[in-house]
Structure formats: structure tokens, C-alpha cells
Amino acid sequence: MALERYQEFAETLEAIDDEEMRFEYILDLAKRHRDDPFPEEWMTETNLMHGCMSKVWIVDRPQDGRHYFRGHSDAAIVKGLVSMMTEAFSGLTGEELQGLTLDHIRRLNLGALTMQRQVGMMAMLKHLQKLGRPDALAAAGSRPESPVRA
Numbered sequence: 085m086a087l088e089r090y091q092e093f094a095e096t097l098e099a100i101d102d103e104e105m106r107f108e109y110i111l112d113l114a115k116r117h118r119d120d121p122f123p124e125e126w127m128t129e130t131n132l133m134h135g136c137m138s139k140v141w142i143v144d145r146p147q148d149g150r151h152y153f154r155g156h157s158d159a160a161i162v163k164g165l166v167s168m169m170t171e172a173f174s175g176l177t178g179e180e181l182q183g184l185t186l187d188h189i190r191r192l193n194l195g196a197l198t199m200q201r202q203v204g205m206m207a208m209l210k211h212l213q214k215l216g217r218p219d220a221l222a223a224a225g226s227r228p229e230s231p232v233r234a
Contacts, residue, residue: 086180090172090188097193106194110164117167122156135207137200138162142170142208144215150175151216165201168192169208181216184209 100106126143133140138159145152152174155166173181189205 086175087172089174093168093172094191094193107161110161110168112164113167114160114164117163122154126154127156133208133211135211136162136204138204140166140204140208142166142211142215144212149177151178151181151212153212153215162201162204165194165205166208169205169212173209173212176216178216178218181213184213 096109097106100109122141127139127141131141131143133142136157138157140155140157140162142153142155145154153170155170157163157166173184186206186209189202189209192205194202194205
């Protein structure tokens with residue numbers, strides 16, 4: 085599996101002992117995307133991920149059998165978590181996405197998050213896996229007007 089970016093996140097978060105510093109790291113991830121903003125036209129009901137208290141939009145841009153995700157949230161800390169998840173798991177095949185488990189979320193060492201945010205991270209993983217299923221890819225292919233898929 086091509087999980088290099090995921091490994092970087094996991095190792096960085098493992099090395100940070102202080103919970104406050106972990107939050108700073110996640111907020112920094114959210115800030116990094118200022119120069120590459122999430123297009124407003126992608127903030128649609130179709131791209132909205134359900135199961136999160138904050139608004140989260142995730143799109144999938146499949147290419148050559150791999151899935152490339154982009155995401156956004158209206159809440160700063162969640163925006164950082166969305167950035168982490170979409171970067172960590174972009175570039176995987178549908179089969180590789182299906183092989184991800186909740187242990188991948190646990191390894192990110194985000195125990196200081198509220199229970200709601202931890203549940204949201206698990207829901208985000210399930211959402212990415214749903215987008216990576218072959219039946220979802222076929223459905224997206226039937227909508228040529230849409231450059232992205234949610």
C-alpha cells in the first residue's frame with residue numbers, strides 16, 4: 085500500500101508528547117491550504133459528509149484506478165483532521181482503501197480529541213472507503229458533468 089503520507093503523519097504525531105502541541109500541529113495542517121482553497125462550488129449537499137457535527141465536504145478525483153481526495157470543513161480543528169485524512173489516504177486504489185481499518189485511525193495517536201471527533205474520524209475513514217468502492221466509481225462515471233465525486 086502507498087501509505088507514505090499516512091506514515092509521516094503517524095510518526096510525527098507519535099513524536100509529539102504534548103497534547104497541546106498535537107492540536108497545534110493539526111491546526112497548522114488546516115492553515116497550509118490557504119494558498120489552495122477548496123472551491124466553493126464543491127461545497128454542495130452531494131459532497132457533504134454526514135456523521136460529523138461540523139460541516140465536512142470531501143470529493144474524490146479518481147485517476148488511473150487511484151483515488152485522490154480533497155476535503156474541507158467549516159471548523160478549524162476539523163479542517164486539519166480532514167486535511168490529514170485526505171492527504172494520508174489519497175493515491176490508494178479502491179482495494180487498498182477497503183483494507184484500511186480503525187487501527188489506522190488509532191495509530192494517528194489522537195486520543196486527546198473529544199469522543200465526537202474520534203467518532204468523526206472513524207466516519208471519515210468509512211466515507212473514504214465508500215467513495216473508493218467500484219460501485220461508487222461506476223456511479224460517478226455516469227455523471228460526466230461532475231469533475232469530482234462524493
